[in-house]
Amino acid sequence: GQNIDQPTEMTATEGAIVQINCTYQTSGFNGLFWYQQHAGEAPTFLSYNVLDGLEEKGRFSSFLSRSKGYSYLLLKELQMKDSASYLCAVIDSNYQLIWGAGTKLIIKP
Amino acid sequence: IAGITQAPTSQILAAGRRMTLRCTQDMRHNAMYWYRQDLGLGLRLIHYSNTAGTTGKGEVPDGYSVSRANTDDFPLTLASAVPSQTSVYFCASSDSSGASTDTQYFGPGTRLTVL
Numbered sequence: 001g002q003n004i005d006q007p008t009e010m011t012a013t014e015g016a017i018v019q020i021n022c023t024y025q026t027s028g029f030n031g032l033f034w035y036q037q038h039a040g041e042a043p044t045f046l047s048y049n050v051l052d053g054l055e056e057k058g059r060f061s062s063f064l065s066r067s068k069g070y071s072y073l074l075l076k077e078l079q080m081k082d083s084a085s086y087l088c089a090v091i092d093s094n095y096q097l098i099w100g101a102g103t104k105l106i107i108k109p
Numbered sequence: 110i111a112g113i114t115q116a117p118t119s120q121i122l123a124a125g126r127r128m129t130l131r132c133t134q135d136m137r138h139n140a141m142y143w144y145r146q147d148l149g150l151g152l153r154l155i156h157y158s159n160t161a162g163t164t165g166k167g168e169v170p171d172g173y174s175v176s177r178a179n180t181d182d183f184p185l186t187l188a189s190a191v192p193s194q195t196s197v198y199f200c201a202s203s204d205s206s207g208a209s210t211d212t213q214y215f216g217p218g219t220r221l222t223v224l
Contacts, residue, residue, distance in 0.1 A: 033213075042199060042217050043215050044215070045212045045214070087151070097154070097213065099151035099152040099153070100151050101151045
């Protein structure tokens, strides 16, 4: 079966750095997304990786290793507004998006 | 209208009733999707449409139907609601046909409670 694993919940301190991991086992791979979802709101796009390596976008970076079935989202200079769930999603060989359950990130002052 | 809108925002429904959730996008995206999101689970695809006039079944299609008469609208119907359909429903769209390599943009969601 297809599976995406993320930690259920993480806690970090304002101003710090946090890394949210995502491992996947899917039938094929055609890209990986990270989305941010604030409580009670819709998911919003953060990043897309299809090649190995690091993609940097401001305070957020996303890394992919296809050989290891692994990605992480790195958040720097954490702000209170970064408190949200972070969803990892993989495009499989049928071009369907497979979603992880999400990681709830709690930022403490 | 800007992006994707969904209606209603929330609804409480008696079991056995019929209900249609509305979704409209103004981005002229080819593909549209319906997901449900339940606590502790990832987004699960109910139905999708790669282009106007075509629809397909996702991971959890039972009890739901969709239609895609035009590019902008993609309503989701529950023919006879059951309590297990209590969930938050998200509509999404992307500028792609068949290959989901493009970013999906989500509507604000409909919170549905079936009693």
